[in-house]
Amino acid sequence: MTAMNMVQALNSAMDVMLARDPAVIVLGEDVGYFGGVFRVTEGLQRKYGAHRVIDTPIAEGGIVGAAIGMGVNGLRPVAEIQFADYIYPAYDQIVSELARLRYRSAAEFTAPLTIRTPCGGGIRGGQTHSQSPEGVFAHVSGLKVVMPSNPYDAKGLLIAAIEDDDPVIFFEPKRIYNGPFDGDPEKPAESWAGHPMGEVPEGYYSVPIGQAAIARPGEAVTVITYGTMVHVCIAAAADLGLDAEVVDVRSMVPLDLDTLAASVEKTGRCLVVHEATRFGGYGAELIASIQERCFWCLEAPIRRVAGWDTPYPHAFEWEYFPGRARVRRALQALMQEAP
Amino acid sequence: MTAMNMVQALNSAMDVMLARDPAVIVLGEDVGYFGGVFRVTEGLQRKYGAHRVIDTPIAEGGIVGAAIGMGVNGLRPVAEIQFADYIYPAYDQIVSELARLRYRSAAEFTAPLTIRTPCGGGIRGGQTHSQSPEGVFAHVSGLKVVMPSNPYDAKGLLIAAIEDDDPVIFFEPKRIYNGPFDGDPEKPAESWAGHPMGEVPEGYYSVPIGQAAIARPGEAVTVITYGTMVHVCIAAAADLGLDAEVVDVRSMVPLDLDTLAASVEKTGRCLVVHEATRFGGYGAELIASIQERCFWCLEAPIRRVAGWDTPYPHAFEWEYFPGRARVRRALQALMQEAP
Amino acid sequence: MKSRLHVPSVPARPGEEPDFSYVRLSPAGAVPRPPVDVAVRDTVHLAEGLVRVLDGSHQAVGPWDPRLAPDVLRTGLREMLLTRIFDDRMQRTQRQGRISFYVRSWGEEAVSVAAAHALRPGDMLFPSYRNQGLHISRGIPLVDLMCQLLSNTRDMCKGRQLPVMYQSVPKRLFTISGNLATQYPQAVGWAMAAAIKGEDDIAAAWIGEGSTAAADFHHALLFAKVYRAPVVLNVVNNQWAISTFQGYAGGEQRSFAASGPGVGIAGLRVDGNDFLAVHAATTWAAERARAGHGATLIEHVTYRAGAHSTSDDPSRYRPKDEFPAWPLGDPVERLKQHLIGLGEWSDPRHAALSEELEATVADAWKQAMTYGTLTDGPRLDPALMFEDVFKEMPPHLEAQRAELAAERAAGAAGGPT
Amino acid sequence: MKSRLHVPSVPARPGEEPDFSYVRLSPAGAVPRPPVDVAVRDTVHLAEGLVRVLDGSHQAVGPWDPRLAPDVLRTGLREMLLTRIFDDRMQRTQRQGRISFYVRSWGEEAVSVAAAHALRPGDMLFPSYRNQGLHISRGIPLVDLMCQLLSNTRDMCKGRQLPVMYQSVPKRLFTISGNLATQYPQAVGWAMAAAIKGEDDIAAAWIGEGSTAAADFHHALLFAKVYRAPVVLNVVNNQWAISTFQGYAGGEQRSFAASGPGVGIAGLRVDGNDFLAVHAATTWAAERARAGHGATLIEHVTYRAGAHSTSDDPSRYRPKDEFPAWPLGDPVERLKQHLIGLGEWSDPRHAALSEELEATVADAWKQAMTYGTLTDGPRLDPALMFEDVFKEMPPHLEAQRAELAAERAAGAAGGPT
Numbered sequence A, B: 001m002t003a004m005n006m007v008q009a010l011n012s013a014m015d016v017m018l019a020r021d022p023a024v025i026v027l028g029e030d031v032g033y034f035g036g037v038f039r040v041t042e043g044l045q046r047k048y049g050a051h052r053v054i055d056t057p058i059a060e061g062g063i064v065g066a067a068i069g070m071g072v073n074g075l076r077p078v079a080e081i082q083f084a085d086y087i088y089p090a091y092d093q094i095v096s097e098l099a100r101l102r103y104r105s106a107a108e109f110t111a112p113l114t115i116r117t118p119c120g121g122g123i124r125g126g127q128t129h130s131q132s133p134e135g136v137f138a139h140v141s142g143l144k145v146v147m148p149s150n151p152y153d154a155k156g157l158l159i160a161a162i163e164d165d166d167p168v169i170f171f172e173p174k175r176i177y178n179g180p181f182d183g184d185p186e187k188p189a190e191s192w193a194g195h196p197m198g199e200v201p202e203g204y205y206s207v208p209i210g211q212a213a214i215a216r217p218g219e220a221v222t223v224i225t226y227g228t229m230v231h232v233c234i235a236a237a238a239d240l241g242l243d244a245e246v247v248d249v250r251s252m253v254p255l256d257l258d259t260l261a262a263s264v265e266k267t268g269r270c271l272v273v274h275e276a277t278r279f280g281g282y283g284a285e286l287i288a289s290i291q292e293r294c295f296w297c298l299e300a301p302i303r304r305v306a307g308w309d310t311p312y313p314h315a316f317e318w319e320y321f322p323g324r325a326r327v328r329r330a331l332q333a334l335m336q337e338a339p
Numbered sequence C, D: 001m002k003s004r005l006h007v008p009s010v011p012a013r014p015g016e017e018p019d020f021s022y023v024r025l026s027p028a029g030a031v032p033r034p035p036v037d038v039a040v041r042d043t044v045h046l047a048e049g050l051v052r053v054l055d056g057s058h059q060a061v062g063p064w065d066p067r068l069a070p071d072v073l074r075t076g077l078r079e080m081l082l083t084r085i086f087d088d089r090m091q092r093t094q095r096q097g098r099i100s101f102y103v104r105s106w107g108e109e110a111v112s113v114a115a116a117h118a119l120r121p122g123d124m125l126f127p128s129y130r131n132q133g134l135h136i137s138r139g140i141p142l143v144d145l146m147c148q149l150l151s152n153t154r155d156m157c158k159g160r161q162l163p164v165m166y167q168s169v170p171k172r173l174f175t176i177s178g179n180l181a182t183q184y185p186q187a188v189g190w191a192m193a194a195a196i197k198g199e200d201d202i203a204a205a206w207i208g209e210g211s212t213a214a215a216d217f218h219h220a221l222l223f224a225k226v227y228r229a230p231v232v233l234n235v236v237n238n239q240w241a242i243s244t245f246q247g248y249a250g251g252e253q254r255s256f257a258a259s260g261p262g263v264g265i266a267g268l269r270v271d272g273n274d275f276l277a278v279h280a281a282t283t284w285a286a287e288r289a290r291a292g293h294g295a296t297l298i299e300h301v302t303y304r305a306g307a308h309s310t311s312d313d314p315s316r317y318r319p320k321d322e323f324p325a326w327p328l329g330d331p332v333e334r335l336k337q338h339l340i341g342l343g344e345w346s347d348p349r350h351a352a353l354s355e356e357l358e359a360t361v362a363d364a365w366k367q368a369m370t371y372g373t374l375t376d377g378p379r380l381d382p383a384l385m386f387e388d389v390f391k392e393m394p395p396h397l398e399a400q401r402a403e404l405a406a407e408r409a410a411g412a413a414g415g416p417t
């Protein structure tokens, strides 16, 4: 076990898999010689060569299109999209091809791709470096969608994604690359060292896709969230001294509804929290599924805290970001709610 | 008033607007000389010239990209995407540019585009001619999203969309282009003639975007739906002799939550129905919003009937399609539901 | 206010005389054949010229003559003819309502069949929906193709795809997509993988000239250029994309092959109705790719003799009977006459062959029908609908499968589900 | 198992000697200047050559010499220098933490400033983030640019955009996008609209060579070709895209301008550090467009002298101090020497100008700061965040705006919201 931040953990996952499986390759913009704009692929090209860690043209659609072909020809490509905000040029290849290849071909052709992409705000990145587009992938049948909230899960889930024979969209909440973030931008940056989930085995292990995690057990209310917001929600509950159960979705598709429902059935109250814009977001599915399943246990409507329904506004980042105070207010309101 | 089917009504809307406003132009694949693969633009090029009704290359991203530039330069383009299944190559231009142009430029640059596209299944079109991707647009801040369920609304909403200074994604449920469809593929095709909403004024009128319609008033249960499914739901309720209120969403963004909530507050029960795949679909937002607003009035969980979470399977169309029997079963279950 | 927007001209519309004067031709044998390691910029004129082997009297001339043995030519003729007969039969079948949709390759048979012969069995093919000749040449049984068209119990796609979207893993024919051009960068990626693994197989892909407008065309050419991928990229310029003339895809006073040198890969413009020219060009491009000199963009100049698909009626947008006026003729007829000129074929043998192939197709059809049609059983189990979305079925799909099963069990009594 | 995947070579990495031998040069004056209605295919050699006017001794030679009046040259020099000084100052400001992000155009000033002078005020410009010279030449007040960088109360984008994403409706400078290349087809569409309306204004767009890989580049060229759109399409080949060498964008043994003729529009490859050459090429392309002969793709060969942005450290991927070895020199220095050679300028005048411009920039900065910074007030009202998503605010956004207001009212007491 070593202390790793999320960047190191992700790097280690690719390192382990490049070493274990000659079919694994890495490709993307600036990922090779330079090691990626967030340094996630640092050192990999030096170690595995320019034919396995490949710098690409700035063509996200081309990257995914070519990677699908590589996958069909027996490789296991790990493609990086430099920012999730730039994944849309690849949307057609992902939705029309990658997601449906196995299905349309009756499982005769498949492409086991992992598409890694940093997402989320809180880094002063403005509207084109802050988006959380998981919702527009989670709706597409045939894609697995994952977002870790800590280094241990990041490495374990990335290894699982690379080994998975289905395509996985792997979102990396970049705000917590270097340390957990409790929602207070004024506080000095924390590091992963010392955090229990910052202890990461150096070798191979995996965290199964399709399982949620209880990030903080509790009895009073269920908070369902993922990525950066896991930490913000834990902090908000602590602020209130509230015995909240914070559930880290981790795997958006397939969704571990059993774990979520069990928690809500226990607490009777539920708050859904994500950075992505609220309207039509992934949180809506969480709410829809849970109210369908747990309706008779609910003591109050399920509430949402999410990004406002606007593009990500550079100058108003901390009024936009669903921070600790907003989660606190929502939790307080939810706890008081009664007919 | 004339009897028009939906194709004629849409054609008439463009005809009216091309005549009224020299800034209006129409562009898309096969829309010009040929009049569109569904004949929706028939005759318009002959009438308004090849510089206003423009055949384009097969590049959906290019069509939208160029249309945005035209919009910035004072035109009001109406772009056709031949099938909604082929809109994804334009997703980046729509999401990253069209939806955010007004916002990022502090309203100094805008592009009043209407993007028309036939959607939905039931025509033996297989996975690439049957999709309902409204959910991945409704989640994007800055887009209006509309789907009519009859010729009258189709023309009125299309005129409103063309006049709207915001971008509108205009989905056309092609299964009901020529007549309403009650979900029974074995029945002889019906025509719009005789249907009250098949009576369409020949001249200018508009149906405001942002308002739902009560397609069938009732007291027992609220069915919220749109497009083709409006007719299927009405038929299913009739089958059961159930006094359902069928609400036609019409405008997915902005959503007329007041009308929806008023109905659910009245009936206490709610079924959400759409053709699109269920997981993470637009129906999830409907459910999330309504349970947030109407929780204390609900006598049962809100249920969904939707497309299965698979790509659209050619050979199993009628097992896939959320038909009348499926809606009936869901309504029956919902009416019986009690703690 | 007068528009100065240029809109590409269309040579002839319904009621007008066919006019193919826009097609830039060069005589058979006129274009030189450089070595396969020629510099890209020295292919600019090849991309503008027209590689042709068969001359006006159906003789093979010039440096591109592939000098194929008569047996090979006869096999090619047989497969082109079989493709055509198969196409005709399936078209009629659709008209009779037995299948929901069909796309013919009438007039474009050489593009597929000659290429299939010029490539190796290990080479991976990424066809469009108008390349049935590839499937036929690679020996996919007609019954298998028909079962796909019928979405029946032996449908290779398990009912998931529209008719014509064939595939074969053993014969290395990639699953066809209903989305245009998407397979193009995939072919390049496949070829890159072959290079990464140090394998000798190359990839080849086909799209229509209309589809070259798609972003994926650009991505494919670029990636092929940057990584010198071993791939043959074919553009089938059959002049039309549904109702849209090739000028709207950028073909006005320009060849599609020119995009090759424009991006930095070799370009060849080829008489697509000349079996020998297509064979020779493909062979050249495949050798170039296999030797590590990178990709070639081949434009096959041909003509879509029929409708776009069974949903289309071309008399709405182009003159009837353009095909007889098409300056590059009919690929089947031209190869037949060439063989006759060589003394290797005859009209009676041709007639006998046609008859034999008609019978073959008819027999196959009878057999295919026994495995079911969309309307008459036996049918595939609808529960198959939920499989292969993922390798293992996640809980929400299991639940949906159960729901459908319950619905169907109950529905036995009631109306349609 | 040995990889045969070709990967483009990079001439020099950190610790190695700069090596620009890959840059294909031609002497000033060597490339002919055809009439603006030249056929596209006759621009193939222009797309491969290098249009240059200033020779080794800074004299203007050859057919492309635009013969500009000394006043115009002095204005150009002034604006290039102002751009550079502005850039330097903003870069330092970012280092001091006053602005969050900055992008310099160091070494590429001629590409923007010369083009701005060759176009008319009514022409619509679609810049990338590295074209501040366009804004400066079009006379956007420095204070306005700085207020945008500061996201302060006078930010033209109302705080919605990252620094550098300027815009101006009156000066016809399109809002810059953080998404690469998206503005390229928009510029073409803008130009198509001008043609549809019968107006004489043309459009011009800029992107980096790295961004030519994007689908939108292809769409733009294609639409420009098909409709003969009056647009000038500029590719700024500054050799690098963040850490990625231009070979990875397809620049290996190939010019980016070649994509023009490849698709069917004119192509020009130009010395981007030669003010006169950029001016002449832009003038030629603008005349061609305005006369209805369609678009031109101009590749400006230049060098990104600085880091990609303030988030980047180029010493990780290329040799330090490559710029002095760059064969096309420094655009400011070259124009300065040219003017001195003409007897129209001098070192002392240049020094005085520098000083004046430094003062101008410093004054503007002081003024801009009075309108607030991201950290110090005054600030824009956060409620602005909810405006302009739509023209009229729909109910769900009104509700969210109210929620934020309540939160902020309550939060006055508590911690961060």
Ligand SMILES: Cc1ncc(C[n+]2csc(CCOP(=O)(O)OP(=O)(O)O)c2C)c(N)n1
Binding pocket: B029, B058, B082, B086, B089, C130, C178, C179, C180, C207, C208, C209, C210, C211, C212, C236, C238, C240, C241, C242, C304, C308
């Ligand atoms: C992305 C996409 N856009 C539009 C279509 C609809 N469509 C199907 S075939 C076709 C024409 C294709 O023409 P071309 O590429 O020339 O091929 P051809 O049919 O002539 O063989 C169109 C527009 C599609 N299938 N995919």
Ligand SMILES: Cc1ncc(C[n+]2csc(CCOP(=O)(O)OP(=O)(O)O)c2C)c(N)n1
Binding pocket: A029, A058, A082, A086, A089, D130, D178, D179, D180, D207, D208, D209, D210, D211, D212, D236, D238, D240, D241, D242, D304, D308
């Ligand atoms: C679609 C998209 N992909 C990736 C990025 C991230 N990115 C920003 S600038 C840049 C490099 C652009 O290089 P180039 O086009 O050569 O322009 P230059 O910076 O050299 O002026 C990249 C990859 C982006 N902004 N948009």
Ligand SMILES: [Mg+2]
Binding pocket: C208, C209, C210, C236, C237, C238, C239, C240, C241, C242, C304
């Ligand atoms: Mg075609």
Ligand SMILES: [Mg+2]
Binding pocket: D208, D209, D210, D236, D237, D238, D239, D240, D241, D242, D304
């Ligand atoms: Mg660059």
